[in-house]
Amino acid sequence: MGTDEWVPDSQDHQKNTSRKIIDLDQGVAAADDSLAAWTQRYLDLAVQGVRSDEVTGKITRHLNRFTGWLTEGLGHDRVSAVTPREVAAWRDHLAAEGNIGRRPGDSAGIGRRDDTAMAPATVNNHLAHLSALFSWITVHAPPGLLRHGDPTKKVEPLPLPAPQVRALAGPQVRTVKNVLDRIEGFHQLTGRRHRSGDTAPAVHRHARPLRDRAIVHLMLGTGLRRAEVVDLDLGQLDPAHPDELRRVKKAKLNGVRGKGRTSRNVFLGRDARHAIADYLQSERPGDVDEQTQALFLAASSIGARRPGGRLSPRSINTIVGEIGRIHDAETTDRQRHLGTLRPHDLRHTFGYRLSESSGHNRAELERRLGHANDRYLRLYTNPPDDIAAAYVEDL
Structure with missing residues (x-):
């Protein structure tokens, strides 16, 4: 047959x-x-x-x-x-x-479908x-x-539709990093019983502020996609010991898996190195189980987390979006407000800054962004609006 x-x-x-x-x-x-x-x-x-x-x-x-x-x-x-x-x-x-x-229901509390x-x-x-x-x-x-x-x-x-790209301007990057430096304070419990004593206030049991800071610094400093971040294993980090990670200047992530079955090595800047080291030393050990391989883990207190604790790509949206919300709540200068902060905004910001610092070196952009398509390389390296507007101000 x-x-x-x-x-x-x-x-x-x-x-x-x-x-x-x-x-x-x-x-x-x-x-x-x-x-x-x-x-x-x-x-x-x-x-x-x-x-x-x-x-x-x-x-x-x-x-x-x-x-x-x-x-x-x-x-x-x-x-x-x-x-x-x-x-x-x-x-x-x-x-x-x-x-x-689902949208809120009527007085009887019955929800109605919202298409x-x-x-x-x-x-x-x-x-x-x-x-x-x-x-x-x-x-x-x-x-x-x-x-x-x-x-x-x-x-x-x-x-x-034509892809809409957004790179953060320099002042916005500065204030985002300022929020990241103080991120633990935003997760502390503020009730009266948590303010007494000499110990530092506790944080919500599901909160992982050091992990969130490490993820945002990593994406801002490497341009990794959200799927690439959640797929990272601890074994790809070189070196993986916190003290060594803080000391060396050539720390990297080996074999980062990108689109189209591509693979590349990604070097880590100072902010990302130190933030990941803090996370590895203080938070990650408490969330490890016998199946754990992932670099970044969901809190072990979450009953519905995946075996091994690996985050989902959608959770990266939540983490990055929360940083943007805190940033705008802290920033009185509306020119610096981010609105909804998305993971790809961090990637675009890295692409533009790398393009500037490398003299628009196409080979370097391909290597670091994991994208060989000219169309997308041009999108990732569009300047922020305030810089683009300045180009034509005096023409």
């Missing part, structure tokens, strides 16, 4: 472990035209164990959203009924009201996962199931 051939259940056949073979034990007739069944086959045979758990979860959510939306609209989930019109309508639905949250537009890049990510599913179905489907071919091929992704 060929790897793509379907046979009736009544025929004896030897099971083949190839990913191109569909398990027919449950009966083809019942599942042939069910999108839910095909989605589960695809996940079992081509996604789980091949992609990371995080990516597998994202693909599963996106495909289940399409199945639910199709079933709600047509009253069934037949694969043969999926047309380019349906795929395009789903794309437009996500773009118009794809984000589902908001989904970002074009997120919509296109949904489409890419759906396209991969139908490409797989096309290869493995029995004849006649997709009479008009892959329904996703004729649906164009949404156009992406």
Whole structure:
């Protein structure tokens, strides 16, 4: 039997472990035209164990959203009924009201659904996962199931807006670092019972101010992406002992894994070295368990943290955003306010400052940013608005 051939259940056949073979034990007739069944086959045979758990979860959510939306609209989930019109309508639905949250309810306390537009890049990510599913179905489907071919091929992704970049200006960098120098004080408990005695006030049991300071200094001083930060292991840090880390000037992170399976070594500046050393010495040991390998850990007091304590990329958004919130609350000069501070703002700031200090050395930018695409290199090195405005002030 060929790897793509379907046979009736009544025929004896030897099971083949190839990913191109569909398990027919449950009966083809019942599942042939069910999108839910095909989605589960695809996940079992081509996604789980091949992609990371995080990516597998994202693909599963996106495909289940399409199945639910199709079933709600047509009253069934037949694969043969999926047309380019349906795929395009789903794309437009996500773009118009794809984000589902909860807004405060009425006087009875009942929450109401709040549907908001989904970002074009997120919509296109949904489409890419759906396209991969139908490409797989096309290869493995029995004849006649997709009479008009892959329904996703004729649906164009949404156009992406021009990327908006923001590098922090020099005064903003200074005040951010000032906040980082004092970050422990912002996490101290202020109740009366915590103010008595000669000991330093305690911090919230989930708070890890030294970790947060180390992460922001690291991103500001290296341009690492948030996913690269959470993927770091302690074993990549050279040297890894706090005293040595403070002393040497060529400390680095070895084999940082970037996009496109790239890998690079990243040197650490003084601020990042000292901040990481403080974290390793004072906070990290209390959060280590037998599975721990990650450099930066979630607090062990958090019951739902991952085995080993590794942070999620989304947690980096929370950490960086909180630093921005504290910064703006502390800064009376509105010209220095950051608004919502995002991890990529730190990356853009590093890119611009590195471009300035290296004389716009393209090779150095590629090496340190982990990006060889000219378009993105230009974006990462755009100057802050106040500097860009000064260029034309007297022209």
